Amino acid sequence: MSELHAVVTGASSGIGAAAVRRLTAEGWRVTAVARRQERLAALQAETGCAVIVADITSAADVARLAQAVTGPVHALVNNAGGAVGWVTIAQSSPDDWLSQYALNVVGTVRVTQALLPHLIDSGRGDVINLTSTAGHEPYEYGAGYVAAKHAEAAMTRTLRLELTGTGVRVMEIAPGMVHTEEFSLHRFDGDQSKADAVYQGIEPLTAQDIADAAFYALSRPHHVSMDLMVIRPREQGGATKTVRR
Ligand code: 8X3
Numbered sequence: 001m002s003e004l005h006a007v008v009t010g011a012s013s014g015i016g017a018a019a020v021r022r023l024t025a026e027g028w029r030v031t032a033v034a035r036r037q038e039r040l041a042a043l044q045a046e047t048g049c050a051v052i053v054a055d056i057t058s059a060a061d062v063a064r065l066a067q068a069v070t071g072p073v074h075a076l077v078n079n080a081g082g083a084v085g086w087v088t089i090a091q092s093s094p095d096d097w098l099s100q101y102a103l104n105v106v107g108t109v110r111v112t113q114a115l116l117p118h119l120i121d122s123g124r125g126d127v128i129n130l131t132s133t134a135g136h137e138p139y140e141y142g143a144g145y146v147a148a149k150h151a152e153a154a155m156t157r158t159l160r161l162e163l164t165g166t167g168v169r170v171m172e173i174a175p176g177m178v179h180t181e182e183f184s185l186h187r188f189d190g191d192q193s194k195a196d197a198v199y200q201g202i203e204p205l206t207a208q209d210i211a212d213a214a215f216y217a218l219s220r221p222h223h224v225s226m227d228l229m230v231i232r233p234r235e236q237g238g239a240t241k242t243v244r245r
Pocket of ligand 1: 131132134175239
């Protein structure tokens with residue numbers, strides 16, 4: 001088979017960048033998508049990936065992305081996403097609910113719609129949606145994110161039903177606590193000490209752990225669909241139970 005091609009969103013840091021590194025190391029051609037040009041340029045210099053600067057919440061950017069992607073796409077890794085705020089529903093900002101839905105759900109839908117013809121044309125396409133354990137169980141103070149991730153997980157299952165028979169696998173990876181440079185920092189509005197406290201006293205997952213799972217799913221024989229992988233650090237028994245040393 002000719003070279004496999006993956007498109008990875010949210011590629012400028014964290015799980016997305018780790019997926020780009022892993023897939024290029026495994027010999028895939030990779031197109032990395034993110035908003036921040038300088039970070040993408042560094043990743044391109046390091047890995048040889050192609051880059052497209054785009055904000056997946058922008059219809060115009062995603063239309064440009066669809067034009068810029070060349071050749072068949074064998075895998076779309078929908079990783080771009082994020083959480084805003086740590087607050088009760090009573091205190092939460094409706095704008096934050098909207099922005100989390102726009103990014104985690106609608107953005108993922110936009111990119112998937114745009115690249116679906118490329119995925120079907122490849123004859124063996126894969127969609128991997130990086131959701132979260134927050135898409136499967138609620139926790140206090142994170143309802144806007146929990147709701148958006150539940151919606152993304154529901155959308156993923158619906159997409160699988162709709163694409164059954166097209167040759168496209170639709171797979172979901174739902175990570176628990178993954179210590180990345182930016183996820184918690186963004187959630188806590190730049191407060192580094194609050195972000196660091198999330199991972200204190202446990203050994204959290206790393207972005208590489210999740211990239212490893214994504215590569216595992218992608219590299220199964222194509223009649224095997226890893227529909228859902230839920231991955232947590234050992235000390236996180238559930239969304240509301242973490243045992244710290
Ligand atoms: C990130 C994991 O536990 O913050 O999606 O919801 S968690």
